[in-house]
Amino acid sequence: MPLLFRGRIYGANLLLRIQLTVEQLVVDFDVLRAVDQVTLQLERGQIGCLLGPSGCGKTTVLRTIAGFELPLQGRILIREREVSRAGWGLPPEQRRVGMVFQDYALFPHLNVSDNIAFGLSTKSVRKSRERVAQLLELVDMQAYQKAYPHQLSGGQQQRVALARAMAPRPDLLLLDEPFGSQDAELREQLAKEVRSLLREDSITALLVTHDQFEAFAMADCIGVMNRGQLHQWGSAYELYHRPADLFVGDFIGQGTLLPATRAGSNSIRTELGEFSGQIVNDLNGDRFNLLIRPDDVIHDDTANTTAKIVDRAFRGAEFLYTLALPSGNRILCMAPSHHDHKVGQEIGIRLDVEHLVLFAEPAATPIDKPDESGLD
Amino acid sequence: MSATAWVELHAPVGGDAPVLRAGGDWRIVNAGQLDSELTRLDVPGDRVVVDMAALESLDTAGAWLLYRTLKLFEAQHKKIALRGARNEHHAMLREVAANDSPCEIAPPQVNTVVRVVLAVGRATVDALRAGRDFVIFFGAAVVTFLRVLLQPRRLRWNSLVYQMEQVGFNALPIVGLIAFLIGVVLAYQGAVQLQRLGAEVFVVDLIAVSVLREVGILLTAIVVAGRSGSAFTAQIGSMKANEEVDALRTLGMDPMDILVLPRVLALVITLPMLAFFADMMGLLGGGLMAWVVLDISPAMFVERLRHAVTVWSFLVGIIKAPFFAVVIALVGCHEGLQVTGSAESVGSRTTRAVVEAIFLVIVLDAAFSIFFSVVGV
Numbered sequence: 163m164p165l166l167f168r169g170r171i172y173g174a175n176l177l178l179r180i181q182l183t184v185e186q187l188v189v190d191f192d193v194l195r196a197v198d199q200v201t202l203q204l205e206r207g208q209i210g211c212l213l214g215p216s217g218c219g220k221t222t223v224l225r226t227i228a229g230f231e232l233p234l235q236g237r238i239l240i241r242e243r244e245v246s247r248a249g250w251g252l253p254p255e256q257r258r259v260g261m262v263f264q265d266y267a268l269f270p271h272l273n274v275s276d277n278i279a280f281g282l283s284t285k286s287v288r289k290s291r292e293r294v295a296q297l298l299e300l301v302d303m304q305a306y307q308k309a310y311p312h313q314l315s316g317g318q319q320q321r322v323a324l325a326r327a328m329a330p331r332p333d334l335l336l337l338d339e340p341f342g343s344q345d346a347e348l349r350e351q352l353a354k355e356v357r358s359l360l361r362e363d364s365i366t367a368l369l370v371t372h373d374q375f376e377a378f379a380m381a382d383c384i385g386v387m388n389r390g391q392l393h394q395w396g397s398a399y400e401l402y403h404r405p406a407d408l409f410v411g412d413f414i415g416q417g418t419l420l421p422a423t424r425a426g427s428n429s430i431r432t433e434l435g436e437f438s439g440q441i442v443n444d445l446n447g448d449r450f451n452l453l454i455r456p457d458d459v460i461h462d463d464t465a466n467t468t469a470k471i472v473d474r475a476f477r478g479a480e481f482l483y484t485l486a487l488p489s490g491n492r493i494l495c496m497a498p499s500h501h502d503h504k505v506g507q508e509i510g511i512r513l514d515v516e517h518l519v520l521f522a523e524p525a526a527t528p529i530d531k532p533d534e535s536g537l538d
Numbered sequence: 539m540s541a542t543a544w545v546e547l548h549a550p551v552g553g554d555a556p557v558l559r560a561g562g563d564w565r566i567v568n569a570g571q572l573d574s575e576l577t578r579l580d581v582p583g584d585r586v587v588v589d590m591a592a593l594e595s596l597d598t599a600g601a602w603l604l605y606r607t608l609k610l611f612e613a614q615h616k617k618i619a620l621r622g623a624r625n626e627h628h629a630m631l632r633e634v635a636a637n638d639s640p641c642e643i644a645p646p647q648v649n650t651v652v653r654v655v656l657a658v659g660r661a662t663v664d665a666l667r668a669g670r671d672f673v674i675f676f677g678a679a680v681v682t683f684l685r686v687l688l689q690p691r692r693l694r695w696n697s698l699v700y701q702m703e704q705v706g707f708n709a710l711p712i713v714g715l716i717a718f719l720i721g722v723v724l725a726y727q728g729a730v731q732l733q734r735l736g737a738e739v740f741v742v743d744l745i746a747v748s749v750l751r752e753v754g755i756l757l758t759a760i761v762v763a764g765r766s767g768s769a770f771t772a773q774i775g776s777m778k779a780n781e782e783v784d785a786l787r788t789l790g791m792d793p794m795d796i797l798v799l800p801r802v803l804a805l806v807i808t809l810p811m812l813a814f815f816a817d818m819m820g821l822l823g824g825g826l827m828a829w830v831v832l833d834i835s836p837a838m839f840v841e842r843l844r845h846a847v848t849v850w851s852f853l854v855g856i857i858k859a860p861f862f863a864v865v866i867a868l869v870g871c872h873e874g875l876q877v878t879g880s881a882e883s884v885g886s887r888t889t890r891a892v893v894e895a896i897f898l899v900i901v902l903d904a905a906f907s908i909f910f911s912v913v914g915v
């Protein structure tokens with residue numbers, strides 16, 4: 163009997179590698195469609211992130227997973243258990259989901275230890291005390307265990323909120339703009355800290371942010387959302403080098419579009435020459451825009467293509483130059499900061515494009531095509 | 539800087555297209571003048587050349603005027619050619635064109651009757667919906683209560699005792715004072731009226747019956763609704779606004795168990811006690827006034843009291859207390875849980891809670907009056 167029992171548990175563990183499944187989720191607020199056909203999946207121990215401008219529906223996805231909103235369509239599974247389907251949802255308190263709120267939502271009348279212990283079962287005082295001590299050590303807050311939330315700094319409250327959410331060992335941890343109210347410098351550091359904390363406990367987590375650097379610092383998988391739709395779900399590298407569409411290409415990192423025509427099966431021609439490489443998103447037709455990232459453009463004094471500097475920004479290790487090509491199109495160039503050139507100067511450039519990311523040309527209006535020769 | 543802007547139309551020469559030349563300072567300062575000139579413009583033929591070579595400066599207002607003109611040409615099915623635009627002017631034009639979002643739906647114009655009917659209909663639906671939500675909430679509270687009866691360990695005893703102190707013990711002075719003063723007022727007013735009939739001694743009946751049956755409990759309920767019902771809404775509402783209620787739920791706790799039930803039970807236990815205290819204070823005030831104004835001694839008062847009231851006069855008042863308590867506490871907690879986000883919402887919900895609770899208490903009291911008169915108590 164025990165053997166069979168163990169076998170079943172073992173098998174179940176294998177099946178339970180997928181911790182979170184969201185299938186074709188649709189959420190409406192009155193007449194507004196907040197979330198439109200969002201599908202994603204997280205494996206055990208993975209950290210996912212929903213990234214997008216404010217009002218894109220990312221927080222609504224999170225709150226629907228937590229059980230605070232009901233979906234109109236689609237379903238949500240946590241460890242293979244259906245927790246939400248169209249018009250129905252298990253109440254949040256029965257989902258075994260932890261959540262860290264934007265403003266932490268610590269209980270103001272309880273001290274740090276009591277806040278962390280709040281979600282723990284009161285059956286065994288000793289066990290609960292052990293768990294609190296363990297978490298205090300994990301988030302490095304032992305010295306403050308008797309302090310009240312208003313006596314702590316934002317970063318410390320953040321860590322207490324994280325410990326409180328982790329205390330009952332939830333199946334899934336949700337973080338809503340967890341570093342939203344921190345200074346820019348602190349953010350990335352905190353994001354890395356939190357990532358290692360989650361890693362140590364191999365917790366599956368989904369966070370929501372509008373800051374791409376935070377997302378890059380924390381997440382294994384990033385989903386870019388806009389107007390309720392999930393545009394792409396992939397690693398940071400994928401999003402940057404193989405954006406699925408113009409919105410993702412524009413939202414992640416910097417870049418410019420350069421008109422291009424097809425030259426061969428895997429090469430295209432632009433005013434800066436012909437490039438061959440892997441075409442990321444093949445399009446029909448032969449007029450496109452090629453996405454050029456600042457790091458694709460290399461400053462090279464020996465190159466025979468030149469461009470005029472129209473703007474520059476000092477970035478510490480690099481200069482970000484805005485260059486005007488002879489045709490008037492503009493591209494960005496990242497150059498080591500000891501190449502100090504003035505605005506107005508012509509510099510030599512060379513393109514090193516590995517991934518050819520093509521987008522269809524936006525529909526042309528008369529204004530979009532400067533036409534000097536037109537009717538003369 | 540020359541701050542003039544101009545636009546001129548060169549009539550077609552031979553087979554050429556007419557040329558529209560724009561020049562000078564196309565910025566917002568000149569937009570009014572340019573607007574009227576452009577609207578007066580009438581370009582013949584099915585082709586037009588727009589020459590921007592003489593443009594000195596262009597801001598979004600100027601670019602918009604230009605773009606609008608081009609759109610107009612396009613709507614007239616003219617072939618348009620742009621000429622001589624500087625890069626920066628072209629970029630500005632493109633930017634404005636990209637941000638052009640025409641209003642596709644005209645704002646509806648509704649007549650007054652329809653609007654009034656619409657408003658009444660909406661308000662009715664909202665009220666019915668609020669009623670339905672409250673009934674659902676009541677049901678959830680009953681279920682939670684039954685669950686606690688089966689597993690008393692689920693109840694937050696600390697919270698219950700704390701709330702009993704807050705809503706019960708701490709309310710004693712104000713409830714006592716008000717009941718005492720109302721007793722005084724009843725005795726005095728009664729005395730003035732009954733003296734004219736020579737029936738002074740019936741003032742005792744007046745005080746006893748009105749205080750015990752109605753005034754004691756009703757005043758207590760109203761004071762408690764203003765004092766504790768509003769406090770429930772404010773406490774739970776600010777927790778809701780700070781997402782503490784959501785935090786509770788993600789920690790696996792039901793706000794019904796943690797927040798609502800202790801408050802409801804605390805009020806159900808303490809309101810009858812407060813009502814009893816108010817009855818006694820009311821009789822004390824009335825008795826004192828009867829002694830001072832009508833010279834009815836305390837011994838006579840008590841003697842008369844025995845004839846005036848039965849145990850049912852007292853019970854009719856006290857029986858109502860737990861029902862009022864449930865209404866006040868549930869309305870307070872329900873409104874608190876309805877709070878969304880802002881601090882302003884906490885304020886408006888608190889006001890609503892007090893008004894609704896007092897209204898419902900009086901409706902319930904009227905229903906009890908009818909019920910008791912039917913059963914003949």
